[in-house]
Amino acid sequence: MQRIVLGVISALFVLLTPLTAFAQEKLHDPAAGWYSHFNLWLIISIVIYLVVTIPLIYFPFKYRRKKTNQDGAYIQGNTALEILWIVIPIIITLLLGVQSWALFTEYRTVPKDAFEAKSVAFMYGFEMTSPEGITTMNELRVPVGPVKMNLTSKDVIHDFAIPHFRVREDMLPGRTTYLWFNAKKPGEYPVFCSFYCGTGHSGMLAKVIVMEKNDYDEWVKKQKGASEAAAASPELMGKELLDKSGCTGCHSITGEVKMGPSLKGILGKKTILADDSTVTVDEAFIKEKITNPEAKRIKGFPPVMPPTQLKPGESEAISAYLKTLK
Amino acid sequence: MAEQPTGLRSWIFTTDHKKIGVMYLVTALVFFVVGLLLAAVMRTENLDMARKTIIIGPYLYNVFFTIHGAAMVLFWMIPVLLGFFANYMIPLMIGAHDVAFPRLNALSYWFYVGSGLIAVCGLILPGRLDIGWTGYAPYSLVGGANTAFYVFAVHLLGASSISGAVNFITTIITLRAPGMTWGRLNLTVWGLLGAFIIQLVGVPVLAAAVTLLLFDKYLGTSFYNAFKGGNPLLYEHLFWFYGHPAVYVVALPVFGIVSDIIATFARKKIFGYTSMVIAIMLITVVGFETWVHHLFVAGTLNWSRVVFMWATIFIGVPTGIKIFNWLATLHKGSIELTAPMLYALGFISLFTIGGVTGVANGLVGFDISVHDTHWIVAHFHYVLAISMSMLIMGGIYYWFPKFTGKMYNEKLAKFAFWLTLIGAMVAFFPQFIIGYDGIPRRYWKLPVEYTPHMRIAAIFSYIAIIGFFLTLYNFLHSAMKGKPASSNPWNSKSLEWQIPSPPPFYNFEKIPVITEGPYEYGKPEGEAPKGH
Numbered sequence: 001m002q003r004i005v006l007g008v009i010s011a012l013f014v015l016l017t018p019l020t021a022f023a024q025e026k027l028h029d030p031a032a033g034w035y036s037h038f039n040l041w042l043i044i045s046i047v048i049y050l051v052v053t054i055p056l057i058y059f060p061f062k063y064r065r066k067k068t069n070q071d072g073a074y075i076q077g078n079t080a081l082e083i084l085w086i087v088i089p090i091i092i093t094l095l096l097g098v099q100s101w102a103l104f105t106e107y108r109t110v111p112k113d114a115f116e117a118k119s120v121a122f123m124y125g126f127e128m129t130s131p132e133g134i135t136t137m138n139e140l141r142v143p144v145g146p147v148k149m150n151l152t153s154k155d156v157i158h159d160f161a162i163p164h165f166r167v168r169e170d171m172l173p174g175r176t177t178y179l180w181f182n183a184k185k186p187g188e189y190p191v192f193c194s195f196y197c198g199t200g201h202s203g204m205l206a207k208v209i210v211m212e213k214n215d216y217d218e219w220v221k222k223q224k225g226a227s228e229a230a231a232a233s234p235e236l237m238g239k240e241l242l243d244k245s246g247c248t249g250c251h252s253i254t255g256e257v258k259m260g261p262s263l264k265g266i267l268g269k270k271t272i273l274a275d276d277s278t279v280t281v282d283e284a285f286i287k288e289k290i291t292n293p294e295a296k297r298i299k300g301f302p303p304v305m306p307p308t309q310l311k312p313g314e315s316e317a318i319s320a321y322l323k324t325l326k
Numbered sequence: 327m328a329e330q331p332t333g334l335r336s337w338i339f340t341t342d343h344k345k346i347g348v349m350y351l352v353t354a355l356v357f358f359v360v361g362l363l364l365a366a367v368m369r370t371e372n373l374d375m376a377r378k379t380i381i382i383g384p385y386l387y388n389v390f391f392t393i394h395g396a397a398m399v400l401f402w403m404i405p406v407l408l409g410f411f412a413n414y415m416i417p418l419m420i421g422a423h424d425v426a427f428p429r430l431n432a433l434s435y436w437f438y439v440g441s442g443l444i445a446v447c448g449l450i451l452p453g454r455l456d457i458g459w460t461g462y463a464p465y466s467l468v469g470g471a472n473t474a475f476y477v478f479a480v481h482l483l484g485a486s487s488i489s490g491a492v493n494f495i496t497t498i499i500t501l502r503a504p505g506m507t508w509g510r511l512n513l514t515v516w517g518l519l520g521a522f523i524i525q526l527v528g529v530p531v532l533a534a535a536v537t538l539l540l541f542d543k544y545l546g547t548s549f550y551n552a553f554k555g556g557n558p559l560l561y562e563h564l565f566w567f568y569g570h571p572a573v574y575v576v577a578l579p580v581f582g583i584v585s586d587i588i589a590t591f592a593r594k595k596i597f598g599y600t601s602m603v604i605a606i607m608l609i610t611v612v613g614f615e616t617w618v619h620h621l622f623v624a625g626t627l628n629w630s631r632v633v634f635m636w637a638t639i640f641i642g643v644p645t646g647i648k649i650f651n652w653l654a655t656l657h658k659g660s661i662e663l664t665a666p667m668l669y670a671l672g673f674i675s676l677f678t679i680g681g682v683t684g685v686a687n688g689l690v691g692f693d694i695s696v697h698d699t700h701w702i703v704a705h706f707h708y709v710l711a712i713s714m715s716m717l718i719m720g721g722i723y724y725w726f727p728k729f730t731g732k733m734y735n736e737k738l739a740k741f742a743f744w745l746t747l748i749g750a751m752v753a754f755f756p757q758f759i760i761g762y763d764g765i766p767r768r769y770w771k772l773p774v775e776y777t778p779h780m781r782i783a784a785i786f787s788y789i790a791i792i793g794f795f796l797t798l799y800n801f802l803h804s805a806m807k808g809k810p811a812s813s814n815p816w817n818s819k820s821l822e823w824q825i826p827s828p829p830p831f832y833n834f835e836k837i838p839v840i841t842e843g844p845y846e847y848g849k850p851e852g853e854a855p856k857g858h
Contacts (some may be wrong), residue, residue: 034695041692045682052649056671059656060663065593069817071684071692071848072594072659076855082598086652089643096689097639101632103691108628156465157558159623159698163764166695170624172559173464174552177625190773194698194766196458198469201768203377257377263338304384 029182030107031166037103044092082315107167110180114146121151121158121171123306124200124259125249126191135225138206138249140191143216147208148180159195162208168194183210200304204249238321241314250305253325260301267322272299283319290315337486341428344415344829346435348729350409351722353439355798357401358715360446362791364394369784371770375777380687385772388456391768393449395459398711399572400483401442402429406718407579408487408525409438412494419512420430420820421503421840423832426496428451430489437486440481450473458768460569461536463550463561467543477540484533490695491526505840512844513596516603517582520610521575527614528568528575535564550571562624566617574613578606581648582715584670586844588652590724590818591667592659593857595845598651605644612641622693630756631690638688645681649674665815666738669720670749673713683758698768701761704754712750712790719746726801727815731828732808735800742796749790756783780825820844 028206063072075177117140118129128140151160153171161168180223193204211219230236242248242263269281274297279285288295293305337345362614368390369382382390413431417424425431448455453472457465498519502511539561541547548554550561589596591796595603618626618634654676661667683705688694696702726734756779765772774782814823821844825833846855 030691030694034691035694037689041686041689045686048682049678052653053675055653055656056674059653059659060661060671061591061669063656063659063661065660067660070593070660072592072661074595074848074850074853075597075654075658076595077598077601078654081654082601082647082651085647089646093639093642093685096685097636100635100691101690104628104635104694105631107694156468157462157624159766161698161764161766163695166764167622168694168697168764172552172625174557175625192764192766196388196462196465196698196768198465199388199456200675201388202384202771307689 028106028111029224030103031164031181031182033103033106033168037099040099041096044096048092101271107179110178111146112147114148114180115142116148118150119140119152119160119171119199120154121160121193122154122205122246123156123198124193124204124206124304125246126158126160126193126206127244127246128206132220132222132224134220135244137243137246138191139209141209141211141216141219142183142208143211143213144183144186145213146180146182148178151177151179157195158204159192161192161194162189163192164297168189170195183208186210186212186215198304200250201258206249234317234320235324236321237314238319239319241318242321245308259304261298263322264325266325267319272300273297283315286319286322287315290318332720339432341424341432342831343417343425343428343431344729344833346431347410347413349435350405350413350438353435353442354402354406354409355801357397357442358406358794359392359798361397361402362794364390364397364464366791368394369787371781372772372780373777373784375771375780376731377771385456386454387770388458388768389449389454392455392458393445395447396445396455396479398715399459399576400479401438401445403576403710403718404487404712405438408490408494408518409580411514411583411721411725412490412522415512415725415822416494416497416515416518417501418556418728418825418829419515419820419836419844420440420498420501420506421821421833421834422497423478423500423837425493426501427489427493427552430493433492434486434490437482437489441482441486442809444475444479444482448472448479451475452828460565460784461539462565463539463542463558464552466539467550473539473543477536480536480715481533484529487525487529489503491522494522503834503837503840506821507840509599510843512582512839513585513599513602513606514579514582516606517578517580517585520578520606524571524575524578524613528571529630531564532568534567535561538564546844559621559624562621563617566620567614570617570620571613574609576710576714578609580673580721581606582698583724584673584717585651585655587666587670587720587724588655589845589847590816590820591664591670592656592661593847594649594655594659595843595847595849597654597657599843599845601647602651603649608644609641612637612644614789616641616688617690617691619693622690623697624852627740635688635690639685642681642685642688649678649681664717664723665734665736665743666720666724668740668743669723672743673717673720674717676708676713676747676750680707680713684709695764696761698766699761699764700767700772704757704761705766707750707754707757712746712754713821714744715794716750719743719794722801724816725776725822726804727811728827728829730805731811732804733811733815734804734808736802738796742793742800744793745796748791749786749788749793751786753783753786753790756780818844819846 041305061281111320116131120127125138126273127137129133129135149160151169151171153173158171159168160171162181166177167181169179187210189208191206191208193201230240252258252262253264255262266281270278272278290308293307367381371382371387374380424857431577455471455476457471539551542550548556550556550558554559566852599725615637616634618630619638622631723734760776760779768824811827813827843855
């Protein structure tokens with residue numbers, strides 16, 4: 001028995017050595033490292049589960065009671081066996097722990113050349129700011145390569161999770177946290193708020209759009225031109241206001257119903273309030289909805305809209321823009 | 327010898343540990359039913375992931391998962407274990423007439439009832455609690471919830487828990503019968519002792535945490551307000567300092583009950599009694615060094631996450647010892663598959679799934695991808711919620727003849743067991759897949775592609791819930807109309823089975839003198855038992 005114990009222990013130590021060496025190797029992509037970590041864990045877990053459940057099912061049949069009040073064998077313990085199932089779990093724990101530690105270090109060590117963007121969370125959306133100072137709502141554009149996100153919140157605790165890149169970190173009011181990921185391929189990747197933040201939590205969604213470097217530079221140029229144009233036209237200013245203030249996170253302009261009603265064709269439309277009265281949506285109603293959303297709640301939607309102060313001229317710009325949404 | 331009083335007044339004003347125990351059981355079962363019904367409604371709401379209200383809508387969904395969590399952890403599992411099992415079994419198992427402080431014991435129960443009523447207010451009165459059972463600041467401060475319901479429910483329950491802990495720790499230390507050495511205690515008593523130590527150390531910290539919440543919300547202080555110099559992470563730390571060990575408050579007594587059931591129905595001495603006790607005490611102590619794994623992505627310091635990873639995954643070692651000792655106890659036993667035994671074996675199977683996924687969550691690099699996702703929901707339902715609730719059913723069946731004097735319906739018990747086990751096994755598995763994809767939990771609606779997953783989850787959770795309801799029916803029906811049971815139907819060697827069922831007032835006519843441990847089945851003449 002003792003020889004078996006010693007044999008198993010030394011075999012596991014031999015296994016441990018190359019795996020720790022692998023763990024120290026630089027991964028350059030936490031997401032890829034995560035998958036190999038997951039696989040090692042999965043194999044170990046399946047083995048453990050079988051080691052437990054096979055005797056769990058087999059023993060009750062093998063050792064079923066044949067006579068009333070028949071006693072089992074009088075066995076008080078077995079030191080060698082007990083040491084075996086202390087030492088093997090410790091070795092497994094060390095193995096997984098060392099690998100996880102290395103992976104975690106990778107997750108928290110940002111490459112020096114990373115593209116650095118910022119996100120500020122609020123109930124219920126993400127304000128994203130590019131290093132060039134362009135602010136967008138619920139949509140972050142980044143060039144291919146490593147990206148560092150600096151995260152904070154305006155109100156309660158939120159979380160910035162991008163499942164595709166296997167990263168997440170909470171967004172706390174009053175302090176800045178960070179995460180980084182390696183955006184290897186152009187595409188759109190969904191972002192979720194992963195920290196319960198209230199009634200709109202499940203609608204607090206965004207996306208990361210990964211672009212080729214050239215496409216990204218072109219987009220930046222276009223955005224800068226657009227904000228100059230917006231200063232000259234109330235419609236464009238209204239659009240920019242809605243996008244930047246997060247309105248379009250809950251109110252689509254396409255007719256799709258999200259957390260709130262769509263803005264498409266909303267001006268002049270008749271709508272039913274929570275108290276079953278009917279109103280016509282006009283400029284005054286829109287203005288009141290923005291500054292004091294709970295005063296007149298629209299039937300069928302949850303009371304989650306935060307109030308927003310308007311500067312002179314902004315209400316008119318928004319109405320001008322809404323008129324264009326037929 | 328006093329006559330046992332009867333009538334309603336004798337229940338309300340009782341200081342008898344057995345009557346208080348039964349009242350704990352009945353009250354806790356009511357909260358269990360509430361928790362199950364809330365779960366059923368939430369599962370129904372998840373049948374279709376299109377953003378449309380099916381029954382309750384996003385706000386009530388959040389209220390329901392808040393009360394579901396609180397009811398199941400705070401008002402069902404902890405009270406049924408530390409209220410019912412501890413009250414009823416500890417004096418019988420250690421050979422005492424009653425607990426050390428019988429009046430304090432009655433007070434604990436009534437604090438618990440009061441706390442439960444406040445929690446129910448949080449479900450039905452305006453300002454419903456939608457803050458999660460964790461009550462995280464700052465949402466609990468700035469949202470529309472009447473956080474006072476939460477704070478006062480925790481305060482009263484805390485008073486109940488602390489006085490219960492003081493009472494039972496004293497009872498176990500001072501009221502053991504002559505000859506009842508530490509090495510002859512039932513493992514249920516050891517598990518409960520560990521749980522009470524955690525309650526005594528941890529609950530005051532939780533009480534402090536929610537008190538500051540109350541000050542912040544209603545008195546204008548800013549302990550947790552980041553914009554006035556406070557820190558919302560402080561709440562998370564204080565909450566989980568108790569909140570994580572609270573898991574072991576449930577787990578340790580459950581481990582003990584599993585050991586007692588297995589020893590009785592395998593008619594075999596517990597394998598490695600001493601290592602079982604050491605494992606319980608290790609978990610009690612190390613359980614307090616793991617809480618930061620709940621804050622693995624909360625912006626905590628990087629090195630602290632690594633330190634707490636090691637403590638967290640180390641808990642797997644004593645837990646593993648317990649599982650392997652149970653298997654070794656089954657080996658060469660004389661096993662009878664009664665309903666309690668089925669529940670014990672089913673528990674080990676479900677708990678192992680929860681255990682290995684728990685190691686995954688403890689691994690700091692692994693956790694980043696699954697933190698606060700459906701993976702976590704699946705994990706804690708396997709490891710804690712459903713496996714331990716099932717084992718509690720097994721424990722109630724095991725001692726049913728003792729505390730009612732009646733026999734339960736074995737066939738119905740087994741049928742309900744299989745329904746619950748199959749339901750539980752399947753109901754939470756799709757959530758591992760959803761969580762593997764990184765989709766967050768506490769979502770009223772998930773992305774639409776997860777509709778099929780959640781439909782499977784819903785159907786099998788209904789099956790598990792039906793199983794639980796059949797079990798409850800069996801309890802109720804058998805308690806009233808069951809066949810009379812003998813004083814020791816399992817022919818167990820444990821002390822609580824050596825007296826009549828139900829036990830007389832004051833339990834023992836004369837305090838017994840103990841000469842051997844509770845698990846000495848088949849001891850050959852002349853062999854010295856270990857662990858004495």
